[in-house]
Amino acid sequence: MKLGFYDSGLGGLSILKSFLDKYRTQYEYFYYGDSARAPYGDKTPEELISYMKEIFQIMHEKEVDLVISACNTSSALLDQVDLEDYFFQVISLTEIVRDYFENSVEAAVLSDFNLPVGLLATQGSINTARYKEWGVNVQPIACTKLVPLMEAGDMEAAKIEWQNYLQMLDTNVEYVVVGCTHYSFLIDEKQLSKYKFIDPANLATAYFEKSIYSDSLISYKQSKDKKKLDLEIEFSKCDDEYFKLAEHLLSFV
Ligand code: DGL
Numbered sequence: 001m002k003l004g005f006y007d008s009g010l011g012g013l014s015i016l017k018s019f020l021d022k023y024r025t026q027y028e029y030f031y032y033g034d035s036a037r038a039p040y041g042d043k044t045p046e047e048l049i050s051y052m053k054e055i056f057q058i059m060h061e062k063e064v065d066l067v068i069s070a071c072n073t074s075s076a077l078l079d080q081v082d083l084e085d086y087f088f089q090v091i092s093l094t095e096i097v098r099d100y101f102e103n104s105v106e107a108a109v110l111s112d113f114n115l116p117v118g119l120l121a122t123q124g125s126i127n128t129a130r131y132k133e134w135g136v137n138v139q140p141i142a143c144t145k146l147v148p149l150m151e152a153g154d155m156e157a158a159k160i161e162w163q164n165y166l167q168m169l170d171t172n173v174e175y176v177v178v179g180c181t182h183y184s185f186l187i188d189e190k191q192l193s194k195y196k197f198i199d200p201a202n203l204a205t206a207y208f209e210k211s212i213y214s215d216s217l218i219s220y221k222q223s224k225d226k227k228k229l230d231l232e233i234e235f236s237k238c239d240d241e242y243f244k245l246a247e248h249l250l251s252f253v
Helices: 013-026 045-061 093-103 105-112 123-128 130-134 146-151 155-167 181-186 189-194 200-214 240-249
Strands: 002-007 028-033 066-069 089-092 116-121 137-142 175-178 196-198 230-235
Touching (some): 002 045, 013 200, 013 240, 028 045, 089 200, 146 181, 155 181, 175 181, 230 240
Parallel strands (some): 002 028, 066 089
16 A cells, blocks of 8 residues: 655655654655645645645555645645545544544543643644634644744754744643644654643554544555565655755654
Protein backbone atom coordinates (compact mmCIF):
# COMPACT_ATOMS: atom_id res chain seq x y z
CA MET A 1 0.00 0.00 0.00
CA LYS A 2 1.32 3.41 -0.93
CA LEU A 3 0.62 6.26 1.48
CA GLY A 4 0.60 9.87 0.29
CA PHE A 5 1.15 12.78 2.68
CA TYR A 6 0.89 16.47 1.92
CA ASP A 7 1.33 19.81 3.60
CA SER A 8 2.19 23.39 2.73
CA GLY A 9 5.86 22.57 3.27
CA LEU A 10 7.87 20.98 6.05
CA GLY A 11 5.19 20.55 8.73
CA GLY A 12 3.59 17.35 7.48
CA LEU A 13 6.95 15.66 7.89
CA SER A 14 6.06 15.35 11.59
CA ILE A 15 3.16 13.10 10.57
CA LEU A 16 5.22 11.21 7.99
CA LYS A 17 7.94 10.68 10.61
CA SER A 18 5.46 9.05 12.98
CA PHE A 19 4.59 6.56 10.21
CA LEU A 20 8.23 5.90 9.32
CA ASP A 21 9.09 5.37 12.98
CA LYS A 22 6.32 2.83 13.33
CA TYR A 23 6.10 1.05 9.96
CA ARG A 24 9.33 1.91 8.14
CA THR A 25 9.44 -0.59 5.21
CA GLN A 26 5.90 -1.90 5.62
CA TYR A 27 4.45 0.70 3.23
CA GLU A 28 5.57 2.89 0.36
CA TYR A 29 5.50 6.63 1.00
CA PHE A 30 5.09 9.74 -1.10
CA TYR A 31 5.33 13.18 0.50
CA TYR A 32 4.38 16.43 -1.21
CA GLY A 33 5.20 19.79 0.35
CA ASP A 34 3.74 22.81 -1.41
CA SER A 35 6.63 25.03 -0.31
CA ALA A 36 6.20 27.43 -3.24
CA ARG A 37 2.87 28.54 -1.76
CA ALA A 38 3.58 28.23 1.97
CA PRO A 39 2.29 29.38 4.34
CA TYR A 40 -1.24 28.08 3.91
CA GLY A 41 -2.35 29.75 7.13
CA ASP A 42 -3.04 33.11 5.49
CA LYS A 43 -4.76 31.78 2.35
CA THR A 44 -8.49 32.00 1.65
CA PRO A 45 -10.65 28.85 1.77
CA GLU A 46 -11.11 29.12 -2.01
CA GLU A 47 -7.34 29.18 -2.58
CA LEU A 48 -6.78 26.22 -0.27
CA ILE A 49 -9.50 24.17 -1.93
CA SER A 50 -7.93 24.75 -5.35
CA TYR A 51 -4.47 23.80 -3.98
CA MET A 52 -5.89 20.59 -2.55
CA LYS A 53 -7.41 19.67 -5.92
CA GLU A 54 -4.02 20.12 -7.58
CA ILE A 55 -2.31 18.06 -4.90
CA PHE A 56 -4.87 15.26 -5.16
CA GLN A 57 -4.19 15.16 -8.89
CA ILE A 58 -0.49 14.68 -8.12
CA MET A 59 -1.38 11.96 -5.60
CA HIS A 60 -3.47 10.30 -8.29
CA GLU A 61 -0.55 10.38 -10.74
CA LYS A 62 1.73 8.91 -8.09
CA GLU A 63 -0.80 6.09 -7.66
CA VAL A 64 -1.15 6.43 -3.91
CA ASP A 65 -3.74 4.20 -2.22
CA LEU A 66 -4.45 6.42 0.77
CA VAL A 67 -3.79 10.11 1.41
CA ILE A 68 -3.05 11.44 4.87
CA SER A 69 -3.77 15.13 4.80
CA ALA A 70 -0.92 16.27 7.05
CA CYS A 71 -2.03 19.90 7.11
CA ASN A 72 -4.59 21.09 9.64
CA THR A 73 -5.36 24.30 7.78
CA SER A 74 -6.51 22.61 4.59
CA SER A 75 -7.87 19.47 6.33
CA ALA A 76 -10.60 21.60 7.86
CA LEU A 77 -11.89 22.34 4.34
CA LEU A 78 -11.70 18.82 2.99
CA ASP A 79 -15.44 18.27 3.14
CA GLN A 80 -15.75 20.97 0.46
CA VAL A 81 -13.63 18.97 -2.01
CA ASP A 82 -15.29 16.40 -4.22
CA LEU A 83 -13.29 13.23 -3.72
CA GLU A 84 -15.44 11.02 -5.93
CA ASP A 85 -13.06 11.27 -8.88
CA TYR A 86 -10.20 9.73 -6.95
CA PHE A 87 -9.52 6.11 -6.16
CA PHE A 88 -7.92 6.85 -2.84
CA GLN A 89 -9.40 7.59 0.56
CA VAL A 90 -8.28 10.62 2.53
CA ILE A 91 -7.65 10.66 6.26
CA SER A 92 -7.51 14.19 7.61
CA LEU A 93 -6.02 15.66 10.76
CA THR A 94 -9.38 17.28 11.45
CA GLU A 95 -10.99 13.86 11.88
CA ILE A 96 -8.01 12.55 13.90
CA VAL A 97 -8.28 15.37 16.42
CA ARG A 98 -12.07 15.16 16.51
CA ASP A 99 -11.77 11.41 17.17
CA TYR A 100 -9.50 12.19 20.14
CA PHE A 101 -12.07 14.56 21.62
CA GLU A 102 -14.95 12.16 20.97
CA ASN A 103 -13.35 8.98 22.22
CA SER A 104 -10.48 9.50 24.63
CA VAL A 105 -10.82 9.28 28.39
CA GLU A 106 -8.65 12.39 28.81
CA ALA A 107 -10.98 14.41 26.60
CA ALA A 108 -13.99 13.25 28.61
CA VAL A 109 -12.31 14.57 31.76
CA LEU A 110 -11.47 17.88 30.06
CA SER A 111 -15.10 18.25 29.06
CA ASP A 112 -16.64 17.10 32.38
CA PHE A 113 -14.54 19.50 34.44
CA ASN A 114 -14.65 22.27 31.85
CA LEU A 115 -10.84 22.51 31.91
CA PRO A 116 -9.28 25.03 29.53
CA VAL A 117 -7.56 23.61 26.46
CA GLY A 118 -5.06 25.73 24.55
CA LEU A 119 -5.11 25.59 20.76
CA LEU A 120 -2.07 26.88 18.93
CA ALA A 121 -2.79 26.92 15.22
CA THR A 122 -2.68 28.97 12.04
CA GLN A 123 -5.06 31.86 11.52
CA GLY A 124 -6.71 29.87 8.72
CA SER A 125 -7.38 26.89 10.98
CA ILE A 126 -8.80 29.07 13.72
CA ASN A 127 -11.04 30.86 11.22
CA THR A 128 -12.70 27.57 10.28
CA ALA A 129 -13.71 27.23 13.96
CA ARG A 130 -13.67 23.44 13.77
CA TYR A 131 -12.52 23.40 17.40
CA LYS A 132 -16.08 24.32 18.37
CA GLU A 133 -16.98 20.70 17.53
CA TRP A 134 -14.70 19.35 20.27
CA GLY A 135 -17.04 20.03 23.17
CA VAL A 136 -14.31 21.50 25.37
CA ASN A 137 -13.38 24.96 26.57
CA VAL A 138 -10.83 26.03 23.93
CA GLN A 139 -8.50 29.04 24.10
CA PRO A 140 -7.33 29.57 20.51
CA ILE A 141 -4.13 31.45 19.64
CA ALA A 142 -3.17 32.18 16.04
CA CYS A 143 0.60 31.74 15.70
CA THR A 144 1.14 33.67 12.49
CA LYS A 145 4.91 34.05 12.84
CA LEU A 146 5.92 30.40 13.11
CA VAL A 147 5.46 28.82 9.68
CA PRO A 148 7.14 31.67 7.72
CA LEU A 149 10.16 31.43 10.04
CA MET A 150 10.38 27.65 9.76
CA GLU A 151 9.92 27.63 5.99
CA ALA A 152 12.77 30.18 5.77
CA GLY A 153 14.92 27.75 7.75
CA ASP A 154 15.11 29.84 10.92
CA MET A 155 14.25 27.14 13.43
CA GLU A 156 15.87 28.93 16.36
CA ALA A 157 13.76 32.07 15.93
CA ALA A 158 10.67 29.88 15.50
CA LYS A 159 11.40 28.08 18.79
CA ILE A 160 11.63 31.41 20.63
CA GLU A 161 8.33 32.58 19.12
CA TRP A 162 6.68 29.24 19.93
CA GLN A 163 7.64 29.70 23.58
CA ASN A 164 6.23 33.24 23.46
CA TYR A 165 2.91 31.94 22.10
CA LEU A 166 2.74 29.29 24.82
CA GLN A 167 3.19 32.04 27.39
CA MET A 168 0.12 33.81 26.06
CA LEU A 169 -2.05 30.94 27.33
CA ASP A 170 -3.75 31.41 30.69
CA THR A 171 -1.61 30.05 33.50
CA ASN A 172 -4.15 27.32 34.33
CA VAL A 173 -3.92 25.77 30.84
CA GLU A 174 -2.33 22.34 30.98
CA TYR A 175 -3.55 20.70 27.77
CA VAL A 176 -2.47 22.20 24.46
CA VAL A 177 -3.56 21.10 21.00
CA VAL A 178 -0.68 21.29 18.52
CA GLY A 179 -2.93 22.65 15.80
CA CYS A 180 -0.38 22.88 13.01
CA THR A 181 1.96 20.09 11.96
CA HIS A 182 4.94 22.43 11.74
CA TYR A 183 4.78 23.14 15.47
CA SER A 184 5.55 19.54 16.51
CA PHE A 185 9.17 20.22 15.63
CA LEU A 186 9.37 23.18 18.03
CA ILE A 187 8.41 21.45 21.28
CA ASP A 188 11.28 21.05 23.77
CA GLU A 189 11.75 18.87 26.85
CA LYS A 190 10.94 21.66 29.29
CA GLN A 191 7.63 22.34 27.56
CA LEU A 192 6.88 18.60 27.53
CA SER A 193 7.16 18.54 31.29
CA LYS A 194 4.92 21.60 31.69
CA TYR A 195 2.12 20.87 29.19
CA LYS A 196 0.25 17.83 27.94
CA PHE A 197 0.38 18.26 24.18
CA ILE A 198 -2.43 16.84 22.09
CA ASP A 199 -0.39 16.37 18.93
CA PRO A 200 -1.75 14.71 15.77
CA ALA A 201 1.79 13.41 15.17
CA ASN A 202 1.21 11.18 18.21
CA LEU A 203 -2.35 10.23 17.28
CA ALA A 204 -2.16 9.63 13.53
CA THR A 205 -0.83 6.05 13.33
CA ALA A 206 -3.36 4.71 15.85
CA TYR A 207 -6.19 6.39 13.92
CA PHE A 208 -4.78 5.04 10.64
CA GLU A 209 -4.79 1.50 12.02
CA LYS A 210 -8.31 1.92 13.35
CA SER A 211 -9.41 3.10 9.88
CA ILE A 212 -7.75 0.44 7.78
CA TYR A 213 -8.92 -2.40 10.00
CA SER A 214 -12.43 -1.24 10.77
CA ASP A 215 -13.51 1.02 7.92
CA SER A 216 -14.76 -1.18 5.12
CA LEU A 217 -14.31 1.73 2.71
CA ILE A 218 -10.56 1.46 2.92
CA SER A 219 -9.24 -1.74 1.44
CA TYR A 220 -6.21 -2.81 3.33
CA LYS A 221 -3.40 -3.92 1.11
CA GLN A 222 -0.24 -5.02 2.84
CA SER A 223 2.85 -4.26 0.78
CA LYS A 224 5.28 -7.01 -0.05
CA ASP A 225 7.83 -7.40 2.69
CA LYS A 226 10.58 -5.05 1.63
CA LYS A 227 13.99 -4.52 3.07
CA LYS A 228 14.53 -1.02 1.76
CA LEU A 229 12.68 2.14 2.62
CA ASP A 230 10.50 3.26 -0.30
CA LEU A 231 10.10 7.02 0.20
CA GLU A 232 9.75 9.80 -2.33
CA ILE A 233 9.71 13.43 -1.22
CA GLU A 234 8.76 16.28 -3.52
CA PHE A 235 8.51 20.01 -2.82
CA SER A 236 7.02 22.57 -5.17
CA LYS A 237 10.03 24.77 -4.37
CA CYS A 238 13.25 23.49 -2.94
CA ASP A 239 17.00 24.13 -2.80
CA ASP A 240 19.74 22.02 -1.18
CA GLU A 241 19.45 23.77 2.16
CA TYR A 242 15.69 23.29 2.32
CA PHE A 243 15.99 19.60 1.46
CA LYS A 244 18.69 19.16 4.12
CA LEU A 245 16.37 20.71 6.69
CA ALA A 246 13.62 18.30 5.61
CA GLU A 247 16.00 15.35 6.05
CA HIS A 248 17.10 16.70 9.40
CA LEU A 249 13.47 16.98 10.60
CA LEU A 250 12.93 13.37 9.55
CA SER A 251 16.08 12.53 11.53
CA PHE A 252 17.86 11.21 8.49
CA VAL A 253 20.97 13.27 9.22
N1 DGL B 1 1.35 22.72 8.58
C1 DGL B 1 0.09 23.17 8.16
C2 DGL B 1 -0.96 23.01 9.21
O1 DGL B 1 -0.93 21.99 9.89
C3 DGL B 1 0.08 24.45 7.34
C4 DGL B 1 0.66 25.65 8.01
C5 DGL B 1 0.82 26.83 7.08
O2 DGL B 1 1.32 26.64 5.97
O3 DGL B 1 0.47 27.94 7.47
O4 DGL B 1 -1.84 23.81 9.39
